[in-house]
Amino acid sequence: MPRVVVDVMLKPEILDPQGRAVMGAFTRLGVHGVADVRQGKRFEITLDGDATDEAIADLHRMAEELLSNPVIESYDLRVEE
Template structure:
């Protein structure tokens, strides 16, 4: 089945406390060289049939109304190719 992925991230101007917590923990765990961390969400939707423009438009509406908070988050929709 085809898979459509929706990646949701906090908008750049929104504080990301989870990302900051990860950024603070990395050096304590021995990891260096990371200057910033932003934490988001990934949704994988398996769709029936072919991924058409209409299906992608539906997924876009899903992302706007349920999967993200458009006030503080942005999202990207993409089709993931079979491995």
């Protein structure tokens, strides 16, 4: 069954304190050479039918209205067969 993956990330200009905390942990754990960490969300959506244009359009709408907040976040949607 086709799977649709939606990645949601805070926009670059929005402060990401969680990513910054992870970055701090890297340093404490002796991992260097990392310039930045940003934390986001990944949604894996399994369709029960074909990935039709209509089904994908519905998921784009959900990604924009529900899964992300366009004020602070952007999303990337892709179909993985």
